[in-house]
Structure formats: C-alpha cells, structure tokens
Amino acid sequence: MKAVRFHEYGGIDVLRVEEVERPVPGPGQVLVEVRAAGIQPGEVMIREGARHGRWPAIFPSGQGSDLAGVVVETGPQVRGFAVGDEVVGYTHSRASHAQFVVVEDVALTSRPEGLSWDVAGSLYVAGTTAYATVFAVDPGPDDTVVVSGAAGGVGSLAVQLARRRGATVIGLASERNHGWLKDRDIVPVAYGEGVAARIQEASGGRVDAFIDTFGDGYVELAVELGVRPERMNTIRDWQAAAKVGARTYGEGAAASAVVLGELARLAARGELEVPIARTYPLERVQDAYRDLEQGHTHGKIVLHP
Template sequence: MPRAVRFDEYGGIDVLRVDEVERPSPGPGQVLVEVRAAGINPGEASVREGRLHDYFPATFPSGQGSDLAGVVAETGPGVGGFAAGDEVLGFTEQRASHADFVLVEAGDLVLRPPGVPWEVAGSLFVVGATAYAAVRAVAPGPGDTVVVSGAAGGVGSLAVQLARHTGATVVGLASEANHAWLTDHGVIPVTYGEGVADRVRAASGGTVDAFIDTFGSGYVDLAVDLGVAPDRIDTIIDFAAAGKYGTKTDGNASGADSDVLAELAGLIDQGTLEVPIARTYPLDQVREAFRELERRHTRGKIVLRP
C-alpha cells in the first residue's frame, strides 16, 4: 500500500511516523502524482511543534509537506495540459507531499524541464518562491549592495544568486565552511558572530543598501544598525522585529504561484541558478531528515525520496 507521513499531536520529531494509506483518487481539477522527491522545510517543523498554531492550526491526524516532484499517475475530470506519465513539479497546500502519492490541484503544477534533477525539482517551490519574493521586496539593482543572512541555507542560497542576477553586489553571512561555495557564485562571504557588523562594513565598503534576513536572531537589528532603510529590509522569519521597525516580511506567500515556479525551473534548466542539495533520505527516515534540518547548519536542501 502507499505510505504517507503522519502525526497525531504537536511535538518533536518523535511524533512523526510513516503509515500505510489508501491510494488517493483525483477529483475535478486534480492530478494524482506519484512522488519522486519532496523537500522538507523549517516551516513544517514549526507547524509540527505547534509554534504556528495561531496561524496554521493542524487537524489531526496531520500529514506534512508542500514541495513535490513526480510522475502523473492519474488525472481527474476537467484537467487539461497533463496526462499520465508526465513528469511534473509543484506544490500542495494540503500538507501532503511527504508521501508516495499526493493529490495536487492542476494549477499548482508545471512540467519538469529535462535539466532539473528530481531532488532539485522536488525541493524548489518553498525556498524558490520565498527567495524570489524576498529579493523582489528589497528591489536590488546595479550599484546596490545587498546583505543576506543565512546565505548558504535553503532560502539564502537562492536569494544570493537571484540578487546577483540583478547586477547587485551581494554579501553573504555564513560559516567559513560555506565561503568557497559563496565565492564561486559571485558572493562576498562574511562570517557571522561577534563583530559581524564591522566585517560587513569592511566587505561592503561602508554602505549597505538592502538586507534580506532568512535566519532571524537579531539580523533585522543589524540591518537597521547598518543604516538600511526599513523598506529595503525583508525578513522571512523575525516578524517581531519587522513590527518594531516597519520592515517588509515578503516570503513564500508573496511569490507562491506556478508562474514563479516555472521561471525558477527554467533558470535551473539553463544552468543559471543552482539549488544545492545537502542530502537525500528515504521516506521511512523522515525523523532523521528533520533531525538534520533542525540543526540549522545545512547548505541547501534536504530531500525525501519515497
């Protein structure tokens, strides 16, 4: 029987399990996808832990997962543009992609370009749409200097590349283990931690025009201290600081549509955008996958392969 990740209560990774479930049947406008890859994301851990209950309450038993890529197994009534056997990538808003099969609204899928590997296709939507929206929010361009915190993480690693594509100078805050990767992608690496403000000033020549915070933990305060205007600061995580200073909070919801997904997949297919894949896990090792994710020291994406 098909399998799916489930949990019955809020908690740590120990509440996760993999259950046998009935194979779903697509309704009108839906596509049944046999999943080949599905990324995992920090937001899913926050939902599971109950930290987002006021905004995104879970209904138990709950599934999880948004990102997905796979092969169309079946289409429901009224679906055009997709047929059984098509290779697709996309997303679901039903917390269901960490599974062997998932029902997806046809409008939330695009065809997988041949140059986009399964692991990348299956982990693109959440981080890609988030990075896309964050970069758009701070509007970088030639002559600007942009700082990105968490620059080697899932969102940050894409944000630095998309910002570079605008012609801006990009400074990436990351551990020394990730400096070579950042340098290879045209980003000026700076180590985080004590004294980071002085290191950023030195790397930027003293002027920072925009700041994208993908990590939290005081980086909005740092951006303000560096003299960045609030309307050119975007945080995807520190909403308290955003409320304090009036900065932007554009993230996944601001970039979440299939047109953005298709554009990003096209950039990957052309070789002009890279999604680093840190590690893949089989579906039945979902706990181990989230254990690694929650250490918050991963370059790029962790992916489940059902």
C-alpha cells in the same frame, strides 16, 4: 500508500510513516506519484505547535509542500497535464511527504529536461521564498545587498537571484561555506560577534538592502547598518519587522506555478544552483528532520518516497 503522519504536536518522535488510503483526484486535480519532496524548517514549527495560531494542524496531520513526480491519474476538467507527464509542483494541503499526492493542476509546471528529481522536488518553498525576498528589496546594479543565512535553503537561492540583478551581494555564512559563495561571485562574511564591522568593511561603508532568512537579531542589524525599512525583508522575525516597518515577503508572495516554472528553467539551464545537502528514504523521515534541525545545512534535504 505510505505517508508521513503525526497525531499530536511534539518533537521528531511524533513523526510516523503509515499506510493510508491512496487519494483520488477531483475536478481540476491530478494524482502525482512523488519522486522527491523537500523538507522545510517551517514544517518543524508547525509540527511542534509553535505556529498553531497561524497554521493550526488537524490531526492526524500530514506534512510537505514541495514535490516532483509523474502524473498517474487525472480528474475531470484537468487542463494541460496528462498521465505520464513529469511535473514540478506544490500542495497547500500538507501532503507531499507521501508516495502519492493529489495536486491542483494550477499548482504544477512541467519538469524541464535536465532538471534532477531532487532539485525539482525541493524547489517550490525555498525558491519562491527566495524570489519574493529579492523582489521585496528590489536590488539593482548600484546596490549592495546583505543576505543572512546565505548558504541555507532559501539564502543560497536569494544570493544568486540578487546577483543576477547585478547587485553586489554580501552573504553571511559560516567559514566552511565561504568558498561556495566566492565561486558564485558573492562576498562572504562570517556571522557572529563583530559582524557589523565586517559588513561595513566588505561593503565600503554602504549597505542598501538586507534580506534576512535566519531571524535572531538580523532586522536590528539592518537598522544598525542604516538600511531603510522598505528595503529590509525578513522571513523569520515578524515581530521585529513590525517594530521597524520592514517587509515580510515570503513564499505566499510568489506562490504560483508561473514563478516555479521560471525558477525550474533557470535551474535546468545551470543559471540557478539549488544545492542538495542530503537525501533520505521516506521511512527515515525522523533522521531527515534530525539533520535539518541541527542547523547550518548547506542546501536542501530531500525525501525519496
């Protein structure tokens, strides 16, 4: 089969699509033929070695967590899945950017009718991260919540999930994404110089919670806006969070097929939109990451193995 590999830390040019042995599922595992697999900013940091202390790579390394596809083989003692089932899932083995991937049965949920392959294959990391960030700050109908990176892969889901709880949601995004936010009952605010004043004006002077999906000073901005540390959450700036006592709930806090299944059903019913920015064939994995690393992508970028 074909799979993405890199043999050393580095830039986009270290990524290769190579012929490798097709894996065999063991007890409690299934082999999935991948139809779609999302890519993540965190994978860039791992590939570059910037997260070696936290998530070291073993070379040659694969990559990819998100996946959706069809079960083509099952190992012994598999529960709830059979050959031919269409599934949504994830792997923690950095292996989904490939034509086939072995997945634990507990890391899968059925693909709901009406859910596109692209959405299904890019839902896990962004979806569970967004779910965790909203859980962390616990917004309610009387709250005003600010979300940075509100049009990105995680932010675009976090604003919707927070709004579903009845909160007033202010989304920080470039002006080209303001229309999308307004259409989903999110108050758009442009980021950049003077953003604190613009948030104060949009919120009427009170911000109760802050979800940071971008990093780069937004924890400090939340402090400036008077948000209590226990109602701040960042998925990028752990150092700033440690200084002020903010939360750092991310994918790991909601890493389950139960949460993934809930998000998949919301998306299938049209109650949660998962924007797809672009798709690329597996052979163009380098182009996909060039696109991602330019930043300010509205929604998810997806590989088609």
